[in-house]
Amino acid sequence: MKPIQVGLLGIGTVGSGVFHVLARNQEEIRRRAGRGIEIAMVADLDVARAQSVVGAGVQVVSDARAVIANPEIDIVIELIGGYGIAKQLVLEAIAAGKHVVTANKALLAVHGTEIFKAAAEKGVVVAYEAAVAGGIPIIKALREGLAANQIQWVAGIINGTTNFILSEMRDKGLDFDVVLKEAQRLGYAEADPTFDIEGVDAAHKATIMSAIAFGIPVQFDKAHVEGITKLGAADIRYAEQLGYRIKLLGITKRTDKGVELRVHPALVPAKRLIANVEGAMNAVLVQGDAVGATLYYGKGAGSEPTASAVIADLVDITRLIEADPTHRVPPLAFQNHTLREAGQDLPILPMTEVVTSYYLRLRVADQAGVLAKVTGILAGAGISIDAMLQREADEVGGEGSTQTDLIILTHDTREGTMNDAMAQMQQLPTVLAPITRIRKEELN
Numbered sequence: 001m002k003p004i005q006v007g008l009l010g011i012g013t014v015g016s017g018v019f020h021v022l023a024r025n026q027e028e029i030r031r032r033a034g035r036g037i038e039i040a041m042v043a044d045l046d047v048a049r050a051q052s053v054v055g056a057g058v059q060v061v062s063d064a065r066a067v068i069a070n071p072e073i074d075i076v077i078e079l080i081g082g083y084g085i086a087k088q089l090v091l092e093a094i095a096a097g098k099h100v101v102t103a104n105k106a107l108l109a110v111h112g113t114e115i116f117k118a119a120a121e122k123g124v125v126v127a128y129e130a131a132v133a134g135g136i137p138i139i140k141a142l143r144e145g146l147a148a149n150q151i152q153w154v155a156g157i158i159n160g161t162t163n164f165i166l167s168e169m170r171d172k173g174l175d176f177d178v179v180l181k182e183a184q185r186l187g188y189a190e191a192d193p194t195f196d197i198e199g200v201d202a203a204h205k206a207t208i209m210s211a212i213a214f215g216i217p218v219q220f221d222k223a224h225v226e227g228i229t230k231l232g233a234a235d236i237r238y239a240e241q242l243g244y245r246i247k248l249l250g251i252t253k254r255t256d257k258g259v260e261l262r263v264h265p266a267l268v269p270a271k272r273l274i275a276n277v278e279g280a281m282n283a284v285l286v287q288g289d290a291v292g293a294t295l296y297y298g299k300g301a302g303s304e305p306t307a308s309a310v311i312a313d314l315v316d317i318t319r320l321i322e323a324d325p326t327h328r329v330p331p332l333a334f335q336n337h338t339l340r341e342a343g344q345d346l347p348i349l350p351m352t353e354v355v356t357s358y359y360l361r362l363r364v365a366d367q368a369g370v371l372a373k374v375t376g377i378l379a380g381a382g383i384s385i386d387a388m389l390q391r392e393a394d395e396v397g398g399e400g401s402t403q404t405d406l407i408i409l410t411h412d413t414r415e416g417t418m419n420d421a422m423a424q425m426q427q428l429p430t431v432l433a434p435i436t437r438i439r440k441e442e443l444n
Contacts, residue, residue: 003036004318007067007098009043009089010079011050014103014130017303018077018310019054029311033318037311043067068093075317077310078102087111094118094126099321101313103130103306109204112211112218116331123325127313132205133158133282135305136298137312142212142286143329149288151213153253155443158205160280160300161196162228162248164188166265167278170236170245176229188280198227199248199263206250209284210261214254214346215334219261222348226264235361235436238407239267242387244359245275249441258347260354267359267409267440274443285443352416357386357440360408362425363433366401370430374406381421384411403432409440 008015019039022029030036043064044050051060064080067073068089076093078100080086086107091114093100100119102108108115108131119126129139133156142151157163161183168179180197183189195201207220228248239246244267253260268275273295277283282300287293299305320328330336364370371390378385389407410418422435 001035003030003038004033004074004314004321005038005040005072006314007041007043007070007073007076008039008079009064009067009076010081011042011044011053012079013303014306014310015042015044015077015079016053017307018079021304021307022311022314025311029315033315035318037314037318041067041070041073064089065092068096068098073098074321075099075101075314077314078104078107079310080104081106083107083110087115090115090126091118094122094124097122097124099125099127099317101127101130101310101317103128103310105131105201105204105208109207109218109220112208112332116336119331120325120336125317125320125328126331127317128208128331129313130306130309132208133284133296134160134298134300134302135308136282136284136296136300137309138209138284138286138296139212140312141294141296142209143332146286146288146291146294149290151254152287152289153251154206154209154213154284154286155249155251155274155441156202156206156209156282156284157247157274157277158250158282158284158300159196159199159202159248160282161189161193162199162202163277163282164280165197166228166231166236166246166248169231169233170240173233173237175233176231196227197229199225200227202248202250203263206252206261206263209250210252210259211332213252213286214259215332216259216346216348218332219348222261224262224264224351224354228265230436231265231438232436234405235359235438238361238389238405239359239438240270242267242359242389242407242409243270244268244440245270246438247275247277251441254346255349255355257353258349261348262351262354265438267438268443272443352414352419354415355412356415357412357442358408358410358418359436359438359440360410360422361436362406362408362431363403364406365430365432366404367430370428371406373428373430374408374425377421377424378408378410381413381417381424383413383417383421385409386411
C-alpha cells in the first residue's frame with residue numbers, strides 16, 4: 001500500500017524533530033499504522049536550511065500554499081504557530097480536503113470552534129495532541145481513556161518555563177527577576193518570555209483541556225489569567241514553612257454554577273505528587289468520578305517529545321483515513337451535535353464567583369492591635385482563618401526593624417468576598433505595602 005504523504009509547514013525545532021523521529025522509527029511506525037508515513041514536501045522560508053535538514057529526497061518550497069495545493073499530500077502538519085497566517089493555512093488545508101495535525105495551542109484556544117466546525121463539514125480530521133503538554137498524551141487520555149468518566153476537574157503544570165523558574169526560586173532562594181535571566185541564558189525562557197511568565201501559554205492549554213473535559217466550546221477570552229511576575233522569594237519560603245509549594249497551575253473545574261477556567265500561581269500541599277514536579281517538566285492531574293485521580297507526567301516541550309505527539313496523531317489519522325468521518329473520535333471528545341453552546345448550561349464563571357482558599361501576606365507595622373484589626377475585617381466578611389504565621393520584625397527587615405510580615409491561610413471563600421476584604425485591609429494605615437494574595441489548592 002502506498003505510504004501516506006505528509007506536507008510539513010515549518011521545520012524549526014519541532015519540525016526537525018518530527019522528520020528525524022519519523023525517519024528513525026519508520027519501521028515501528030509502519031507496523032503500528034498499517035502503512036508507511038512519509039514527509040514528501042516541506043514549506044519553510046529558509047529553503048536552504050530546510051533542505052539541509054531533510055536531504056535531497058524531499059521537496060522543499062518557500063510557499064506553504066504549494067504544499068496545500070499538491071493533490072498527492074494527504075495530511076498537512078502546521079508548525080508555524082501564532083494566530084495569523086497559521087489560521088489561514090489550516091482553514092485552506094481543510095477546504096482542500098486535507099487532514100491537519102497541529103501543535104498550535106494559541107490557534108486552537110482562540111479559533112478552535114471555527115476550525116473544528118470547518119473540519120466536520122469537510123469530513124477531515126484536525127488532530128492536536130502536541131498542542132498541550134508536549135509529549136504527554138493528555139488529549140488522548142481526556143478524549144478516549146477517560147471517556148467513561150464525568151470529569152470533575154483538571155489541574156496542570158503545563159508551562160515548563162515558569163515551573164523551572166519557580167523551582168529555581170525555591171531551591172536557591174532567589175527573586176523572580178534574577179532567575180528569569182538565568183532561564184533565558186540556559187534557553188528555558190525566550191528572549192521575550194511574556195506568554196510564559198504572564199500565564200498566557202498555560203491558559204491556551206487549559207482552555208483546550210476544559211473544552212474536552214466538559215464538552216463546551218473553546219473560550220479563551222473568558223479564562224482568568226495571572227502569571228508569576230509578582231511572586232517573591234519570601235512567598236516561596238513562607239509557603240515551604242507552612243507545608244506548601246507554589247506552582248503555576250492551569251485549572252478547570254465543573255461546579256453547580258458553571259465551569260471554572262483559570263491560570264494563576266497556587267499553593268499546593270508539598271505531599272502531593274504534582275507539587276514535586278520540578279524543573280521544566282509538566283504534569284496534569286485529572287479527577288474523574290469513576291477512576292478518581294490520575295496523573296500524567298513528562299516533558300512538555302522540546303524537539304523530540306513534541307514530535308512524539310505529532311507523529312502519534314499521524315498514526316491515528318493513517319489508521320482511520322478511509323473510515324466514515326462519523327466513526328472517528330470527535331475533536332473535543334463529545335459528538336458534535338451534543339456540544340453545548342457558549343454560555344449555555346455550563347457557562348465559564350467569572351473569577352469573582354470562584355470559591356477557593358487563600359494565602360495572604362501583609363507587610364504591617366510591628367505594633368499592638370494590628371493583628372486584631374486584620375482578623376476583625378476577615379471575620380466581618382465571614383472569612384475563616386485556617387493558619388497564621390507572624391515573623392519577628394528583625395527577621396524581616398533586619399535589626400531594629402519596625403515592620404513585619406503577617407501570613408494568613410484562609411478556609412474556602414468566594415473570590416469576590418476576598419476582594420472586598422482585601423480592599424478594606426489595604427486601607428489600614430498599619431498595612432505598609434500591597435497585600436500579596438495567592439490562591440491555595442488542596443487537589444484532594
